[in-house]
Amino acid sequence: MEATEALEASQSKDTVSFAHESEREFAAILDYYRIRWAYEPRTFPLRWDANGNAIESFTPDFYLIDQGLFVELTTLKQKLVTKKNRKLRLFRALYPDIKIKLFYGRDMKSLMTKYGLRQSPERRPGQPDATTEQSDVPRLAAASSGGAAPAPPGDGAKGGG
Numbered sequence: 001m002e003a004t005e006a007l008e009a010s011q012s013k014d015t016v017s018f019a020h021e022s023e024r025e026f027a028a029i030l031d032y033y034r035i036r037w038a039y040e041p042r043t044f045p046l047r048w049d050a051n052g053n054a055i056e057s058f059t060p061d062f063y064l065i066d067q068g069l070f071v072e073l074t075t076l077k078q079k080l081v082t083k084k085n086r087k088l089r090l091f092r093a094l095y096p097d098i099k100i101k102l103f104y105g106r107d108m109k110s111l112m113t114k115y116g117l118r119q120s121p122e123r124r125p126g127q128p129d130a131t132t133e134q135s136d137v138p139r140l141a142a143a144s145s146g147g148a149a150p151a152p153p154g155d156g157a158k159g160g161g
Contacts, residue, residue: 022073022108023061029115036065044098046090058087060100070100073108081105 016039018024023039030037041063045054060070072088074081081104088102103111 020073020075022075022112025112026062026071026073026103026108029111030062030064032115035067038063038065044091044095046087046094056087058091068099070098071103072100073103075105 016024016027018027018039027037027039029035039062040059043057043059045057047054047056049055060072062071062073063069064071072084074084084102088100091098091100
């Protein structure tokens with residue numbers, strides 16, 4: 001079965017139990033811009049024992065349905081970043097035709113600030129800034145496999161890789 005064949009309907013951030021608040025905030029950006037997504041829709045085996053049983057696997061955080069792109073988020077904890085980078089290298093070696101992007105903590109922080117998901121007196125948490133133009137939507141649709149997502153325009157930040 002194709003990796004994403006069964007994924008057709010988008011989920012809502014209000015009906016999903018996220019593992020981390022940054023995932024809920026990322027889902028809010030996707031919802032705001034009507035980017036259809038699924039949360040942790042598939043687990044990919046990475047290593048198997050002698051009997052063929054999966055002993056290590058990887059479940060990307062999001063799948064962007066219309067873009068055919070998996071997205072994995074990391075926190076600022078270096079131990080977790082190192083572990084995810086290792087899993088991503090193995091994933092890409094085993095599944096070279098599946099597109100995936102890794103967002104580092106700095107990328108998430110930049111997105112959260114850019115799209116108004118950090119609390120401020122003018123906006124409710126989880127509500128992107130109404131003045132944000134459609135052209136400022138994270139360029140996930142154009143993403144290809146490998147590397148971190150580009151930083152939002154105009155903030156001078158560099159994406160990780």
